[in-house]
Amino acid sequence: MAKVRALTGNHAVSEAMRQIDPDVVACYPITPQTELMQKFADFYADGLVRTELICVESEHSAMSASVGASAAGARVMTATAANGLALMWEIVYIAASTRLPITMTVVNRALSAPINIHCDHSDSMGCRDTGWIQLYAENSQEAYDHAIMAVRIAEHPDVLLPVMSMLDGFILSHTMERVEILEDEQVKAFIGDYTPLYPLLDVDNPVTYGPLDLQDYYFEHKRQQIGAMENARVVIPEIFAEYGNLSGREFDIFERYKSDDAEVILVCLGSTAGTAKVAIDELRAGGIKAGLVKLRVFRPFPHGELVEALSGARAIAVLDRSASFGAEGGPIHAEIRSALYGRTDIPVYDYIYGLGGRNIFVDDIKNVINLALEGKAGEMNYIGVR
């Protein structure tokens, strides 16, 4: 049976890592992720995991060590945030392109400059085209659950792509919440043993990793990656359903909160979805048919399912916690509009909010929804900027 614990988001993910007991973990601190690895290092020091813990000298090395260990045939995990992810970038792309099922938690934090340790999604959104599967958590419970499911998704033979699971820096990482922790044996049975496809350490079946590809085959390898992402669309819901049965919690590629009969639908991801639910309840109490679609899986982006979920609305408001400089709106907005293009002409309004950890309140969200419903919003809007 599951145990109910009071845990910070960071601690919840470290518990998932302890239960997963990966073969190799590459560890490097960065606020607000530091506490996550620190907790895991405690488990390691206490002999609670069999993991090989590699304390590296930078995030670039953390991802490089992860790639090496994964190619060798190990089940590998790591974690980072913001500029740490930015420093990893080169190898983040290589990990996905080499089809290594590494899983990594990203504790979302604004990218420098100017320096800022608080939450926005500029770090992971900047990585949206690296070929990693991306999951976003609303709360610490989901951060825990996603970390466990990520292993199964990544290692699925039809997928073999790394998975990045996000939780909002400080808002979740450092806030204590009620979290249900499965039994260790349940997690072990769920993730199962990892059988790598082409382990470098299998000297009887030698393989070459990272050879020259050039014009001859590079395009074909990219085409394979696109196919693996498409396969993930099929695999992810299966794994969500299986874990749903195990945990008693429901997981969908995105959550529909009172959106079925809604006239206006808000789309967002991360912890803001919790605030949005309160706003929607209050609007509904005042007779406004508002609903929420909370994205969980951002890569692969569930465009087909979203068209179906959003088509009944009169207006759609999107909340983006990162800017895409020079683009028409933020990353989520661009995806939503692209998904709806040619299929419906519902107006989609984008709101950039919360950059660098700027707070968002229930009243802000109610205002956004009202303006969208009245058609009074511009195409690009900002919440709380002076």
Next chain:
Amino acid sequence: MKKAPGYKDIPIGGLIIEAGNAEKYETGSWRSFRPVRDDEKCIHCLICWIFCPDSAIIVEDGKVVGVDLDHCKGCGICARECPKKVQAITMVKESEFRE
């Protein structure tokens, strides 16, 4: 020309899963200089055989008998490494072998 295999037919991630298949890649087409060995001068020390990065020096019964032109890419390492007092290998422009 035979069509190269498509994305469904090749290993994922750019991996090469067949040991020793570099032999199938005929690097001989890269060559602009061809090593020509003077059998009179050659002392069969096999230094060229050791240094050749493409295993293109053909040796039989401990003696150099020729160059595998399908794989020799014309780098000239053999000519450079052949002992100074022997200098049995000359690099000759590939164009001189064309009719």
